Amino acid sequence: MFSYHFDWAIITSGQYFEWILSGVKVTLQLSVVSVALSFILGLLIAVMRMSNVKPILWFSHAYLEFFRNTPLLVQIFFWYFGSYKILPMVVNDWLNTMNFEFAAAVIALTIYTSAFIAEDIRSGVRSIPKEQMEAARSSGFSYLRSMYYIILPQAVRLTIPPLINQFLNLIKNSSLAMTIGVAELTYQARQVESYTFKGFEAFTAATLVYLGLSLIITWLVTLYSKYILNPMGVR
């Protein structure tokens, strides 16, 4: 029935191998830049979400709900096609000086992921007994300082496994950047497929890379929980 001729050689060496390799590089760049930025943004939103000032609370609530309940693809399209009308001229000019596809993908991925990271951090913070905050406040720390010096260091430590999982999600989500022409892994696999008609080989290579990355990351989470978070094996 199948008259498909497998040719793994095209994908393991030569030009098409280079393409896939460059795709892996772009995927990793995109994910690392976005996860770093979205961690900062997520931390900010999480702190805002726990504030007592009503407008800040409403803003962070709206932010979380909106970006968690819209598809990432639509957000990518919005930033890529539609953001020029709402961004100031200066920002547009600045974005145009660099690789705009990449920048739009980073913005979309960062904002999308930050909403999830903020929720992870918030649940980490909520697992810290509230007496700690009370104790910090009563020894004279301001709200922000007690957050910064006492609550967040403990919460972030607990939040690291879910954060690493968000990084894994980010790697997978970065595949959507191909729709606006960022030459990451999925894009390159597609490219190899259209040049050689060897879709099976190209997608196998990309799938294996994604699987490998997710295995490594899952393994890191296990190691972290086993040796750092809970070195004594206490349950």
Add this chain to the structure above:
Amino acid sequence: METGLDFSVVWTNITHFMIGRYPSGPIGGVLLTLYLAVISLIFSFFGGLILGLLCVANSRYIRYPTLAVVNAVRGIPLLMVIFWMYFLLPFVMGKIVPESWTIITALSLFTSAYMSQIVQAGIEGIPRGQTEAALSTGLRPWHVMVFVVLPQALRNMIPSFVNQFVSMIKDTSLAFIVGVSELTHVATQVNNRTMIYPTEIFLFIALIYFIICFAFTSLSRWLEQRLAWRKAI
């Protein structure tokens, strides 16, 4: 450059966004998005149930291969699953498969893997004593699962299922990539035709997705509270 936003483009194309070319042609827009999500949800419910049950099977020859498949699917992006289906389905079926079925298959497979984790957690969340009690009254292991454990587990899983449905609605936007005319695809079409209103169009569809997904997210939260309340008494 004109900076004001002009949403009239949305209103002139509103039926296109909502139902596609339905009365005279195929359905599209929001209607197709919901159709894809509901059909895939039904498939992935049963897929997830079967995979989840296999994941908690006693025999390791059943459990390990299932876990391997589930984790493999969870380890790759949905886009990759869609491309695989796009390639493999015509091979396997031996004929051309409509794009909407490519998407439904990919979404069902992908979400089944996630659903199986929910099912697994739900089953493991039922106290072990229940199984033991049921076994000691003489029920067969298979009957214990179907009549004792699953009815309770499934009820606890409802909020997670609703959350998964929200993800599913968001994921249907990827059907754009193989040219199924759901909401995102319609939006890019309208954008290509009108050229100068991308901001308005994508804000509008983001809002539509938000309204649908937020409704279900709220439903899931409400259900969660209700279930917690029922457990408390």
